[in-house]
Amino acid sequence: xxxxxxxxxxxxxxxxxxxxxxxxxxxxxxxxxxxxxxxxxxxxxxxxxxxxxxxxxxxxxxxxxxxxxxxxxxxxxxxxxxxxxxxxxxxxxxxxxxxxxxxxxxxxxxxxxxxxxxxxxxxxxxxxxxxxxxxxxxxxxxxxxxxxxxxxxxxxxxxxxxxxxxxxxxxxxxxxxxxxxxxxxxxxxxxxxxxxxxxxxxxxxxxxxxxxxxxxxxxxxxxxxxxxxxxxxxxxxxxxxxxxxxxxxxxxxxxxxxxxxxxxxxxxxxxxxxxxxxxxx
Amino acid sequence: xxxxxxxxxxxxxxxxxxxxxxxxxxxxxxxxxxxxxxxxxxxxxxxxxxxxxxxxxxxxxxxxxxxxxxxxxxxxxxxxxxxxxxxxxxxxxxxxxxxxxxxxxxxxxxxxxxxxxxxxxxxxxxxxxxxxxxxxxxxxxxxxxxxxxxxxxxxxxxxxxxxxxxxxxxxxxxxxxxxxxxxxxxxxxxxxxxxxxxxxxxxxxxxxxxxxxxxxxxxxxxxxxxxxxxxxxxxxxxxxxxxxxxxxxxxxxxxxxxxxxxxxxxxxxxxxxxxxxxxxx
Amino acid sequence: xxxxxxxxxxxxxxxxxxxxxxxxxxxxxxxxxxxxxxxxxxxxxxxxxxxxxxxxxxxxxxxxxxxxxxxxxxxxxxxxxxxxxxxxxxxxxxxxxxxxxxxxxxxxxxxxxxxxxxxxxxxxxxxxxxxxxxxxxxxxxxxxxxxxxxxxxxxxxxxxxxxxxxxxxxxxxxxxxxxxxxxxxxxxxxxxxxxxxxxxxxxxxxxxxxxxxxxxxxxxxxxxxxxxxxxxxxxxxxxxxxxxxxxxxxxxxxxxxxxxxxxxxxxxxxxxxxxxxxxxx
Numbered sequence: 071x072x073x074x075x076x077x078x079x080x081x082x083x084x085x086x087x088x089x090x091x092x093x094x095x096x097x098x099x100x101x102x103x104x105x106x107x108x109x110x111x112x113x114x115x116x117x118x119x120x121x122x123x124x125x126x127x128x129x130x131x132x133x134x135x136x137x138x139x140x141x142x143x144x145x146x147x148x149x150x151x152x153x154x155x156x157x158x159x160x161x162x163x164x165x166x167x168x169x170x171x172x173x174x175x176x177x178x179x180x181x182x183x184x185x186x187x188x189x190x191x192x193x194x195x196x197x198x199x200x201x202x203x204x205x206x207x208x209x210x211x212x213x214x215x216x217x218x219x220x221x222x223x224x225x226x227x228x229x230x231x232x233x234x235x236x237x238x239x240x241x242x243x244x245x246x247x248x249x250x251x252x253x254x255x256x257x258x259x260x261x262x263x264x265x266x267x268x269x270x271x272x273x274x275x276x277x278x279x280x281x282x283x284x285x286x287x288x289x290x291x292x293x294x295x296x297x298x299x300x301x302x303x304x305x306x307x308x309x310x311x312x313x314x315x316x317x318x319x320x321x322x323x324x325x326x327x328x329x330x331x332x333x334x335x336x337x338x339x340x341x342x343x344x345x346x347x348x349x350x351x
Numbered sequence: 352x353x354x355x356x357x358x359x360x361x362x363x364x365x366x367x368x369x370x371x372x373x374x375x376x377x378x379x380x381x382x383x384x385x386x387x388x389x390x391x392x393x394x395x396x397x398x399x400x401x402x403x404x405x406x407x408x409x410x411x412x413x414x415x416x417x418x419x420x421x422x423x424x425x426x427x428x429x430x431x432x433x434x435x436x437x438x439x440x441x442x443x444x445x446x447x448x449x450x451x452x453x454x455x456x457x458x459x460x461x462x463x464x465x466x467x468x469x470x471x472x473x474x475x476x477x478x479x480x481x482x483x484x485x486x487x488x489x490x491x492x493x494x495x496x497x498x499x500x501x502x503x504x505x506x507x508x509x510x511x512x513x514x515x516x517x518x519x520x521x522x523x524x525x526x527x528x529x530x531x532x533x534x535x536x537x538x539x540x541x542x543x544x545x546x547x548x549x550x551x552x553x554x555x556x557x558x559x560x561x562x563x564x565x566x567x568x569x570x571x572x573x574x575x576x577x578x579x580x581x582x583x584x585x586x587x588x589x590x591x592x593x594x595x596x597x598x599x600x601x602x603x604x605x606x607x608x609x610x611x612x613x614x615x616x617x618x619x620x621x622x623x624x625x626x627x628x629x630x631x632x
Numbered sequence: 633x634x635x636x637x638x639x640x641x642x643x644x645x646x647x648x649x650x651x652x653x654x655x656x657x658x659x660x661x662x663x664x665x666x667x668x669x670x671x672x673x674x675x676x677x678x679x680x681x682x683x684x685x686x687x688x689x690x691x692x693x694x695x696x697x698x699x700x701x702x703x704x705x706x707x708x709x710x711x712x713x714x715x716x717x718x719x720x721x722x723x724x725x726x727x728x729x730x731x732x733x734x735x736x737x738x739x740x741x742x743x744x745x746x747x748x749x750x751x752x753x754x755x756x757x758x759x760x761x762x763x764x765x766x767x768x769x770x771x772x773x774x775x776x777x778x779x780x781x782x783x784x785x786x787x788x789x790x791x792x793x794x795x796x797x798x799x800x801x802x803x804x805x806x807x808x809x810x811x812x813x814x815x816x817x818x819x820x821x822x823x824x825x826x827x828x829x830x831x832x833x834x835x836x837x838x839x840x841x842x843x844x845x846x847x848x849x850x851x852x853x854x855x856x857x858x859x860x861x862x863x864x865x866x867x868x869x870x871x872x873x874x875x876x877x878x879x880x881x882x883x884x885x886x887x888x889x890x891x892x893x894x895x896x897x898x899x900x901x902x903x904x905x906x907x908x909x910x911x912x913x
Contacts, residue, residue, distance in 0.1 A: 071381040076370060082813035083364060083645060086688035086870070089638065089669030093692030096665060100633040100693065103377060104667065105385065107370030110363075113814055126367040129481060130374030131381065142879070145854035195854030197869030200691060251363035252394055292426035292476030307478030308367070317423070352662040357651060364645060384658060386666065388651030407648040410762060411655030412662065532644035533675055573707035573757030588759030589648070598704070 073211035074103045076130060078123050079139040079199060080111040087197070091137065091204040094190060098208035107136075114142040116166050117229055118248050121256065123160070124170030125308035132157035137199070137207045138167050145195035150183040150202050151226060152210070152219040159216060161207045163198070166229035173233065174260065174309065184220030234259040242267050242334040244311070246282075246326055253319025254312045255282070257332045261305035264334060273336055279303075281333045282313055285324050289334070293317070303334070354492035355384045355415040359404050360480060361392040362420070368478070372418065372485040375471060379489035388417075395423040397447050398510055399529050402537065404441075405451030406589035413438035418480070418488045419448050426476035431464040431483050432507060433491070433500040440497060442488045444479070447510035454514065455541065455590065465501030515540040523548050523615040525592070527563075527607055534600025535593045536563070538613045542586035545615060554617055560584075562614045563594055566605050570615070574598070584615070635773035636665045636696040640685050641761060642673040643701070649759070653699065653766040656752060660770035669698075676704040678728050679791055680810050683818065685722075686732030687870035694719035699761070699769045700729050707757035712745040712764050713788060714772070714781040721778060723769045725760070728791035735795065736822065736871065746782030796821040804829050804896040806873070808844075808888055815881025816874045817844070819894045823867035826896060835898055841865075843895045844875055847886050851896070855879070865896070 075095050081087035092104050107126045111119045119140035127136060141148075141163045149164040153171065155178040160168060164182075172178050183202065188209050193201040210216065234244035234257075244259035268274065278289040280303035287301035293316040296302045301320060306312040313332065315323045356376050362368035373385050388407045392400040400421035408417060422429075422444045430445040434452065436459040441449060445463075453459050464483065469490050471482040491497065515525035515538075525540035549555060559570040561584035568582035574597040577583045582601060587593040594613065596604045637657050643649035654666050669688045673681045681702035689698060703710075703725045711726040715733065717740040722730060726744075734740050745764065750771050755763040772778065796806035796819075806821035830836065840851040842865035849863035855878040858864045863882060868874040875894065877885050 074374075074377055074381075076374065078367075078370075080813075084670065084672040085810075085812045086640075086670050086684040089640075089667060090688045090691035090869075092667045093636075093638065093688065093696070096636055096667070097691075097693040100636075100665070103381070103385070104665070105370060105373045105377070108365065108367050110365040122367040126371045126374065129371035129378075131378040134374070143856075146856045194869040196866070200869060248366075250366045251361075294424075294427045304477070307371075307475040307481060355655075355658055355662075357655070359648075359651075384662070384666070386651060386654045386658070389646065389648050391646040403648040407652045407655065410652035410659075412659040415655070529647075531647045532642075575705075575708045585758070588652075588756040588762060 072101050072103045073099060074105060074130060074134040075099070075137065075207055075211050076105045076107050076134055077109070077137045078107040078111070078119060078126070079109045080113050080115065080119060081109050081139070081199065083109055087199065090200045094200055094204045095208040098205055099212040102208065102211050111140055114140065116140050116142070117232060120167050120169045120171070120229060120232065121247050121308070121310065123167065124174050125310065127158055127171065130158070134158055135207045135211045136160045137203050138162035139199040139203055140167055141165065141198060144198050149223070150198065150206070151223060152181045152183055152206065152216060153226070154179040154216045159207070159210050161203045161210070164223070164227050166227045168226060169229040169232050172226065172228065174262070179216065180223040180226045181216065181219040182221055182223050185218055232258055234263050236267065240267065240271050240336050244332050246328055246330040246332060249321045249328065253321040254306070254314045255320050255324070255326050255330070255332070256306065256308060257311045257313065259311040259332065259334060261309050261311065264305060264311055267334065271336055277336055278334050279337050280311070280313055281335055282326055282330060283324050287313060353382050353384045354380060355386060355411060356380070356418065356488055356492050357386045357388050357411060357415055358390070358418045359388040359392070359400060359407070360390045360420040361394050361396065361400060362390050362480065364390055368480065371481045375481055375485045376489040379486055380493040383489065383492050392421055395421065397421050397423070398513060401448050401450045401452070401510060401513065402528050402589070402591065404448065405455050406591065408439055408452065411439070415439055416488045416492045417441045418484050419443035420480040420484055421448055422446065422479060425479050430504070431479065431487070432504060433462045433464055433487065433497060434507070435460040435497045440488070440491050442484045442491070445504070445508050447508045447513070449507060450510040450513050453507065453509065455543070460497065461504040461507045462497065462500040463502055463504050466499055513539055515544050517548065521548065521552050521617050525613050527609055527611040527613060530602045530609065534602040535587070535595045536601050536605070536607050536611070536613070537587065537589060538592045538594065540592040540613065540615060542590050542592065545586060545592055548615065552617055558617055559615055560618050561592070561594055562616055563607055563611060564605050568594060634663050634665045635661060636667060636692060637661070637699065637769055637773050638667045638669050638692060638696055639671070639699045640669040640673070640681060640688070641671045641701040642675050642677065642681060643671050643761065645671055649761065652762045656762055656766045657770040660767055661774040664770065664773050673702055676702065678702050678704070679794060682729050682731045682733070682791060682794065683809050683870070683872065685729065686736050687872065689720055689733065692720070696720055697769045697773045698722045699765050700724035701761040701765055702729055703727065703760060706760050711785070712760065712768070713785060714743045714745055714768065714778060715788070716741040716778045721769070721772050723765045723772070726785070726789050728789045728794075730788060731791040731794050734788065734790065736824070741778065742785040742788045743778065743781040744783055744785050747780055794820055796825050798829065802829065802833050802898050806894050808890055808892040808894060811883045811890065815883040816868070816876045817882050817886070817888050817892070817894070818868065818870060819873045819875065821873040821894065821896060823871050823873065826867060826873055829896065833898055839898055840896055841899050842873070842875055843897055844888055844892060845886050849875060
């Protein structure tokens with residue numbers, strides 16, 4: 071079974087950068103299967119990269135090594151890191167790119183990459199994806215022990231405002247982190263956080279509405295649970311709450327953008343016939 | 352010889368979706384070679400996806416399994432299908448995505464995917480690419496018999512207006528389905544339909560002109576058969592008739608767009624010195 | 633160790649073209665690892681393709697076979713070529729796509745591809761990437777001797793104005809060939825040419841400034857060598873001189889575009905306290 075190396079970056083697909091990373095990886099681990107997660111992360115958008123990495127990694131088999139490079143601080147003093155979590159390994163800069171992975175996962179081990187013999191000779195100060203992260207990941211994929219990277223790290227950088235917060239009335243508040251190709255609004259609120267909110271309030275999905283801008287939409291299971299062109303919130307395939315419009319673009323419909331505030335608010339049933347279904351959107 | 356899994360979708364390359372599909376595939380069939388056909392099919396454009404799939408699949412070796420996911424109805428009642436044709440296997444939604452493959456190919460066997468043990472546990476209602484189609488395709492690539500998918504289907508959905516129609520005077524009429532990166536206009540008229548038209552009329556390529564908008568261009572073999580900046584129609588590498596401009600963009604020159612009507616019209620030679628070459632463009 | 637095939641083209645990622653090339657390659661060399669360098673080279677921009685190829689190939693292991701197809705003259709009389717250089721093999725059209733590889737590399741052997749039995753049957757006159765270059769590259773990857781391609785070529789096409797020229801006062805002059813995703817301006821001046829200029833003048837990096845438009849920036853080692861939002865020139869990871877802005881977009885800041893003239897000018901120290909650092913940007 072060939073080892074798997076999966077790549078995520080903000081390098082885009084208009085330059086040779088991704089190809090060069092892969093060439094280096096195959097030099098060290100020629101039998102690896104190379105897979106792209108995504109390279110069109112907006113330039114320097116660590117949070118969007120962190121979200122995509124967390125959304126994707128569990129679809130891969132255990133043992134997969136991930137190279138995650140959104141690295142505005144390349145060439146500065148930020149540490150290069152390795153993370154070992156639930157049998158997956160990750161390498162990338164210590165700038166918050168692992169925030170959602172570390173938050174969603176189990177017990178993580180984190181190490182600083184100090185073993186310079188793993189790097190390419192003549193490391194370019196502006197392309198650590200090729201000269202640091204890809205070769206280190208390839209060594210891990212080829213069987214090198216995780217401990218060989220360098221010393222343990224107790225304080226990996228975490229993005230400060232990522233995730234959600236619980237307001238006094240039980241409302242979960244987060245932000246739009248990413249707009250996908252279909253106009254779905256991916257929020258920073260995880261499905262686990264929503265579940266915890268429901269359990270704390272002994273509430274069910276039907277008791278919750280999502281508010282974004284002036285709009286209010288029901289919490290549902292899938293697009294077709296609501297009428298065509300109607301809005302909804304759902305725990306998406308990424309494991310995060312998304313706001314969508316059935317058969318349309320929520321981004322266009324709701325005028326929402328990256329950073330827009332989203333609230334999941336409890337709406338207690340006021341009687342047997344009442345409920346979310348009565349709220350017009 | 353490793354099995355091949357080839358992917359086509361409208362998921363784009365700005366999200367983690369394609370990577371997640373591949374992670375799932377490698378979990379089931381780790382030795383597979385994974386190839387992308389295209390993921391930038393316009394969102395929900397089943398017809399463009401159907402065309403790209405038909406244009407690409409014969410370039411692959413027999414035995415290749417194709418995952419084709421343009422799926423606006425995900426989570427609704429549309430059937431998931433498998434298709435076995437000329438030694439190739441295809442999986443995807445029953446919404447017309449296989450229209451051109453079924454029309455161009457030989458004898459196809461079609462089955463509904465009802466074997467739920469092939470799917471990922473906890474199928475997301477909004478991401479059957481990851482949880483239904485990719486794992487099923489990986490099982491096929493790993494050697495599972497096609498019959499294990501589920502019962503035979505006699506009536507796969509076909510796109511209603513795809514392809515071309517023959518007018519009473521012998522003219523072949525189709526539409527522009529896709530504009531490629533170079534501004535070439537890919538039409539719904541297949542090379543086989545053009546050949547049949549020529550044979551039915553005992554005509555040759557020189558007897559045919561293509562009309563689109565107010566413009567009329569000659570049927571030729573390749574771009575350089577006409578002068579620079581001049582238009583032409585040809586049976587392109589996709590197997591479909593395209594309208595192009597030598598050294599330029601037909602889309603820009605002809606103001607044509609997706610859906611524009613195209614006619615391949617017989618222009619009988621009216622004398623020894625006459626012919627298509629005399630028609631100014 | 634599986635052979636590696638690496639692909640570069642201007643085919644974009646919105647069409648089936650790249651997928652079809654790979655299907656053909658796997659038909660001939662099923663055990664190959666297929667890697668994309670880049671396919672979003674601007675349509676028909678041979679120079680940008682030549683630059684990306686030269687920037688990427690040395691990151692790959694020796695023995696890698698590269699398919700480089702930016703081919704506005706497809707179907708015309710331009711020769712199909714193979715190049716053997718430093719253990720790497722390249723195939724593509726004879727239109728200058730190998731200019732920077734041939735200039736940067738060691739002793740190259742060049743052959744015209746005349747062995748038609750290597751091609752696909754029924755070569756499409758408009759898609760030699762699929763029907764000529766990909767199958768030939770796959771045969772090389774599968775072990776075929778380079779000499780079997782066809783006769784030696786002594787005069788491969790080289791792009792006329794690529795690279796840089798030395799002005800009488802020692803200034804190196806080149807042009808912007810490519811703007812990358814981060815707004816970095818990739819120039820036609822190679823790091824080797826800069827080194828030669830410095831050696832000829834017994835100068836060091838601190839004696840040189842880059843001029844582009846009305847702006848003048850220091851030559852530095854990496855982005856963080858200058859203040860935030862400040863400009864610099866550096867020998868980038870590509871091996872070529874780039875003009876960048878620390879934490880910003882040089883393209884936006886300097887209003888530069890493809891083709892803009894760049895000069896690396898010697899600024900002799902005029903006294904012990906003087907130097908590039910004094911030049912405001």
